Amino acid sequence: MKKILVLIILLFLFGCDYKEITDSSVATIIGIDKEKDEYVITALIPRKEENKTNLYKGKGFSLSSAFNDLNLNLEKNISFSHLQTMIISDVIAKEGTNEIIKYFIRDEEVQKNFYFFVSKDTTAENILKALLKTNNNDYNTLTNVFIKHNKIKFKNNSIAFHDFVNNVLTKGKDATLHSITLNNDKVIPSNIALFKNEKLVDFSNNIIGYSLLSKKAKEILLDLKYKDELITVLIYNINVKSYVKDRNIYYKINSKVRVKENPNDVKIENDLKNIIENNLINKMIDLNKECKKYNTDIFGFENVLEKHYIKKEFKDINLKINLNLEYEKDGKYE
């Protein structure tokens, strides 16, 4: 009797939520735009049978209806279980990302650690089209483009969807996203998108200042003018620490620097260190000023002070930076 009962239960268990991978269209990169109050969703879906990646589109007044419409255009049901990148247009970002956050947080199938970008001065659809065109439908290249962008332009300072949501929800902290744009039909990384609450307020091109203040920079390549000649220096072994003192935020940055390129063989003197230090400090101060202009606390200074039981508004918080660079000769050449 017991064995029969177990067998009956097992019969019920077979096939519960069973999905064959070949019966699903796995979207790896999706773009979300808005056209006349309607959501436009574009998805890049690799098709193994044809050995290429296709672009599909769906429209709807809500995200759910847009995804349903997208599903209608596909032979198989769309699956986001392997979603790697999502791009939203700057138009949507300016209107607010609340709906997108709610939709994807509630979707259990989606891993929340996909890359999250904003498209700048173009639609997400155009970005996906350009991506498809320039990368010859090569699935691996398509997904690696963003990883490469992240490494080179954004100094490995990746922003995943769950990080963005966490920043939006955290009191005394605002969110940022990386932006991408088109240049001669080529997808290139662009500026840092600054958010106030869940809405985009502006873009900042001060990526060096951002990577230093967000404490994620490992090395920075800096082009600067020295004795009227252009030289390139590499700032490496960057160690950024922040602390609270006198109700303000202090940054202490220790790093090493060396000349990477000196095409005209300019004689390097001790003042180079000061020039680089001033350059970097100005970049950080400029970014902080830019944030204050929009009252967007992207580094969570308010939150940091709150952790020290200090209540102070972002606009009243002063940023003090102590930067120590250690100059090192290349070692190979004089």
Next chain:
Amino acid sequence: MNKIHIFSYQTMLYFLCRSSFLAFLLPLLIKYKSDMIIVSILGSIISYILFSIIITMFYKQKKDNIIEKTDNINPKIIGKIINIIFALAFLYLSLILITKLGNFIKVEYLENTSIFLIYILIILTILFLSHKDLETISKSSTILFFISILLFIFKCIILLKHIDFTYIMPLFTNKPLSIIKGSLLYAVFINVPTILLFLIPQNEIYPKKNVINKIKKMYAFILFVIFFHTFLILTVLGPSLSSIYIYPEFHLLTNVKVLGFLEKIEAIVSIIWLADFLLTISICLIYVKTTIIYYLKKLNPKFYNKINKYNYYNNN
């Protein structure tokens, strides 16, 4: 009743406390945001004191189980009323846990399956488990305990590098009265299911040496494990993200890649939740069953003998 080994008793205590943590404590703690660590520490201290008092009081007399002891309270009617209240409370607890487990399976594992089918499967498993006696359940819990601890260690190792200590601050953002209220509720929630184990008289536990001390030591260990889970939820997810999830413990591992390629391990690691809930619900039902049998035996022995006879033939 057959005798139960002290270790099996300890493991059952572990699962009872864990199910209480998942079902009742976590939703409570999350409301306290960064103060959840303070509430958890204070709550653990109060829980330990409360549990020590209860267990010392209860196991003063080694022979009877909780139903018999309560029934002997004078005047007799009060004992009966308390026993009925306890039985109804544990029946209610089991219903809540069935709903929570069903909901968890539906949301996280079987999104497209009918909730009724899930409930049927849970109820069938529970009926099968509660049909057995506590000795069988204790043996199952002993085996599952090792799996649970292994998964806990595995989870800790994976999450260690994701811990962000800044989430702990600022402390005492809630009013002191609210923190004390939270700690007391913590102690109550975690100790209520432990009453179920008083179905086992001290005489039935072997080896008989230092039984109370051994149980207390295990209880301290359980409190530590629960505290560490709370700590991980706060420091990995942060107070903001953890407050938007119904099952934050489940989502601890959603964004983690093990060895750079293993993803979605949360579904495997959280499988032990089923054991936590199923064992607790079964023990609840055994408690209700024992109460009914006790009074049936007392009030209508003839009818009881009839059922018992039928049961005897049926089981053999």
